[in-house]
Amino acid sequence: MRYPHAALFAAASFFSLSVAAPFASHNKRSLVEREGIIYDVFEHAVTGSTIEYVKDSGICETTAGVRQYSGYLSVGDNMNMFFWFFEARQNPSNAPLAMWFNGGPGCSGLIGLFQENGPCKFELGNTFPMNNTFSFNNYANMLYIDQPIGVGFSYGNNTVNSTVTAAPYVWNLLQAFYAAFPEYTSRDFGMFTESYGGHFGPEFVRYIQEQNAAGKGEHVNIVALGINNGWYDSEIQELSYIPYSYNNTYKQLIDKKQYDELMLSYTDDCLPDLRRCQGSASDLDCGNADRVCYAVIDNTIYQAAPSFDVYDIRAAVDNPEPPKNYLDYLDDPAIKKAIGARTTYQECPDGPFDKFQRTGDGARSFLAQLGEVVSSGLSVLIWAGDADWICNWPGNYDVANVINYPGRSAFAGKDLVPYTVNGVERGEFKTQDNLSFLRVYEAGHLVMYYQPELALQVFKQTMSKAAITST
Template identity: 25%
Template structure:
């Protein structure tokens, strides 16, 4: 579960995988052997083709043919899911077309149900590094949801496949059901392997010429930025027509900037959720002042920015010999420890969480999961693996570091703000970064500080403060079940300049599509060009009979943004 004591083992979040088509003889034979085992064990219902899987006979799958049949998932044969999830395809594809390629990525692809969608597809990646994108599918933006603490899966009215074709990919090699020996040393290696998989996937499903949108969260801020940049560098729109990028609470700079520097300001702003005694609270303030963290933020987190940040070796909190003073480097961890004493179920991913600990069918976090007696991790069940054409001999974990997905546990690439992310912004003019206000894994002030130190469109940072109201329409979509209810109204703040949009999302933790699904849905509509504003009250494009929208003035945005002066602390 997402408690403080369990989360400290692996703070950055979740990942995703991919693979390719020209498998090589040994790879194909291995898949054929697994398929033979599967067919002998599945019952008649599970063997029904996906286009005959519901009570009413459906039309033939849009992407079903002789080549894709082996990947077709029976929409009504998914264990514990008592409804038809529709057409989908899952399985493994290699990371290159080279004969004998043994490394592969695992995917689950859902064609869109939206009649108005054109030739476009969205890639979803979680982070980690080493965490599975199936987490995103099952608990964030997939066709069915099994949230932690809930009894069984439910249909998701906020599924992103109701807007566009979506593929959830477990990557890099070593993540989830992906196969092979991890060899990546940096993001360039990750992007090269991913794009090899992507060519194979496009060839298999005939997606040539499709517009490609890339989205992800947490450490996928690294993945998404570099993969999108590499796709653009390929200059091949037949396979890599990158049209937009959207990232949630992303890793885009040094951990010190997004985790440590904003700690004291974050604790002050959310004081009611950190009910420390006076002496400990004062010690946080004293250490912050001595280390110079808030002063550093107040100098640099301004709109427009006055200057670039100094190089990391000159960040505050260092001793004269260049190492970090312990009272500075340990401030973030000491606050988490103290919060965990007051609230044993403190959740660094969403700081408003309290006890009890809720069972998570994903077994999160992977390094030290809370698994009640008799419970099983969903994607590690044999029946689930068989239904998804997943390798039966892989012990699936939501997050893994054994072996690490990067050689020696180290990603040697610089932060994407230095080159990859500006490259994507300038090329697409369609990048959105959103950050949950209740996330302490990566804090909003750190993300804004990183953006104010990034040059794109010929200028440094945002010129104006992100204070325009981000509006989420009310909808009939969530009216049937409390299990899929979602908030509406003015739900945060945003700014858009030179092709980049930043959105601060109120009442959301690290995984915005999980905590604020309607907000994420609206952001995806904006990314896809289905709506042209984030502060207008037009209904969702998928609402058949939209409820009346607010005619009242929206006022200013509501998510805390840029806590860089005393009046906001």
């Protein structure tokens, strides 16, 4: 999820991270009781990190024989990152490993778990979750994380104030996870995210590849990156708000006069500040660019347009979908105890978001990092629900067409063609080498909620180290 705006609602190396305890000479395993919860404890000698988790809670995943683990990883001094892991429903001993986290910046990965691609889901009016037939763990072992600290069930000191400073902690978590569960170290690994994941995804993958190249830690066999409705580059995507608001397939939000005025505001006010941010990379300039562009583009459209949900242009601001039932569910003390959660769940708290805003992180472009990742040969999927406004599909498409990689010219020169699922057209797409772009019909910001069958198909295809194809 990407915040519309707060008013409305260089990284340290891994070995310089502060840790909860001095390094030990050997990994240690034990049991500990905290607040009536029995945790398995794994102390990672190399990093000094500790994983405390509960096994097979029976929450969310009810498929017989499918194991799950949930709990905390200490990624620094009083920095407790919550994770929830589900085995693959089919062939878990050989299935790949994939990580999911949401955007924000500062939104919980459990949004994706309960509202998009996890083993269970809620329907409107339901008190308890039901099985998700199209869960991503049909195919892969899935690891969901709440990052940065202060998000979801994660708690403690939060020193992360930018995409770049967030990356080492995610790598730290993955390293300790591998140490605790070594059977996953050799697996193909994929990273999937959305929204502000357009920042997180490229930088986190780039950081992992940098650590791999330096021979640091356990090698991460990363093969895929998938980002839906991402926020990558403000210069491209602030502009895309204007034509999308004027002419889309669902609802006209502004008239021609407003369109012309907004185009002038973009050129005269927003764009110069964005370019100043890119030139200086200072917190002051980037923060100012974020504020100015919000004021003259985003907020102007909010004020001019009829009531609409920025995450699904087809709906009003009080849109009940995807259902929020899971929030009450996770507030139940019995559920929290079962999964080993030690704090109150916060879906998208202001604190972590505010830290990113103060550094102007949202205005910084991660298009260059995305180009590095695509050029490295990973299977990369850029996809977007076409009813989303906040990270709309034309902006994502324009980003995809300028990614700097060897196949750029060929990719940009192709037209979109129908994408089918079992012979039914559900979107339009194009591919070149290892890069795929997909527009998903009749889907809002959380694509997997609206088109779950399509979502599972493209997830499997991308994790298979190939460009997506129709079926």
